[in-house]
Amino acid sequence: MSIEILTEKCTGCGACARVCPGSLIKTGERGVFIERPERCWGCASCLKECPAEAILLYLGADIGGLGGRMSVRREGTRLRWRVEKPDGTARTITTDAKQSNRY
């Protein structure tokens, strides 16, 4: 369980580094980076903060991860979750903070 930060998309704003509950994201010369990816809890807090969709969540191979990647775009109260599947196709699911879980 961990994240990948796309250096080419990262604007270096540091929002992710501020919010990480494990303080695992650091600021370097070429934007931010996760210093010890094996310490990541997988909470996705950083994905939701990132204004550039530059952070991707993935499942480690040791827990059956197949190479899919998840990113998030925030639009008001909505979060648009994009999952890129291993075959290159993608699907988007929208959640809304104003809508309760049905279950």
Added chain:
Amino acid sequence: MGGRQLTVKRLSADFLIIGGGTAGCGAALSFCGVSGGSVLIIEKANIERSGCLAAGVNALNAYILPGQTPEDYADYVRRDAEYIIREDLVLTMAEGLNRAARRLEELGLTILKDADGNYAARGKRNIKINGENIKPLLAGAVRKAPRIAVLERAAAIGYIVRDGRVLGVYAIGTDEPVLYAVRAKAVLCATGGAAGLYRPNNPGFSRHKMWYPPFNTGAGYAMGIRAGAEMTTFEMRFIALRCKDTIAPTGTLAQGVGAKQVNALGEAYEEKYGVTTSQRVHGTARENAEGRGPCYLRTVGITPDQDEELYRAYLNMSPSQTLKWIESGLAPSAQNVEIEGTEPYIVGGHTASGYWVDTDRETTIGRLFAAGDVAGGCPQKYVTGALAEGEIAARSALKYMHDAWPSLSAAETDALRHGLEEILNRAPAADTEDSLEAEMQAVMDEYAGGIGAGYAFSEASLAAAARKIRDIESRSEKLAAKDMRELVYIFELRDRLTVCASVIAQLAARRETRWHSFAENTDYPEKSGQWLKFVNSRLENGEIRIILRDLVKRGDRYEH
């Protein structure tokens, strides 16, 4: 000579709160509602997402629905914990649950309502929400409150105690080379429980993909133990039943779409073992041990619409599960969801582990309060219970607000600073905090009832565990840190080791098996009426002393 040096910063607050999670943020807001005094929250990371609610939560699991009473909730908690609860604590918490839910709604939490405007029920005690933003809502309210200061990126390392009362706390910067000496008229410990004591389900790269926050290292327990506080019921470990690999919640599948637990033969096995929290875990462990695993939640046959609802529900609390369903192309309607028990945790929001407190939530150390996962005797708190306890503690602390400021010893602070600088400047040891953590987790797994031992232990295995943990503790004293982050990691390891030693001692002291899996004692495999009492412990002159205490009856108040 040069070398790494620490700057000392001195701070004061009327009410000092250690840990800005649910209980800590809630207590800070409650205190502001009843006092004009100042509050300081010390937080290791950033309160926006720290604690248990980082990814969100699927429901408010503790709510008194119409037709039910706080007494009914206490009855349920007592049954589920096999009677080892503090009735005074559970009832006073239960009385605050609905107020806590209303406060969350006022902060902006979305709670589902029925046609009559009542909160929509999920089962007997839950209400349905969108809990994705629950922690940012709490944090936002804290940041707006005029008298609450938040010190982030600072890790508490020890209480300042004199004559049986707390005067404040020492903390270190997690990045900046600072030693904070903080004095206060009252202190609330709200650091959360302890993860990472036992070898996790997936000890490799994904070792932090666990149920409880891996950043909750038991610091609050450990600081209390070292200061001589009495602790209770560490032998009632918590083991969660989770979706395999992602360690995502199972309750949404069980309660949301009615998925039954089934073994590899397709047999529903829950009824065979009982439906308390520990029995559900135990049933799954037994089915696996007896060759009828793997076990699943039977989701095959649910509708495509239910698939989509589940995707969204999990995104709001545990997004890795949705990622797994989608990247594999196997929706829950197409494949049953495999389940497994996690490694054991010590967490007083779910079981009765934690500080031994009086009815006002004051610990056995004067002016030190506890709320949330560090506070013992009161299981099944969840979010609303943690807020309710924070509120009780905040109100109780008011009685000390007219007292004079304590004065801290500059000599003591200086000695601590020198000790820390020595760790920062010493030559690297043969061990690292990572290697010792892995050793500790292996010892706890094998000898103190981890996953590898089927959660079971014996007096002999616990004696071996105690010996091995002591050895690791002595080697941890020699670890070197090259920066503040490594210094924090060393303290986290030491805190875990301190908690491990108390867990082992308390597991050994309860000579029965009251809760399968949570405390599976192979020397005493049956439950015994003689053990309808609390197992407590206290560190005295470096030795863990066991104290047995009677249960507290409903309606009674408890004073130390």
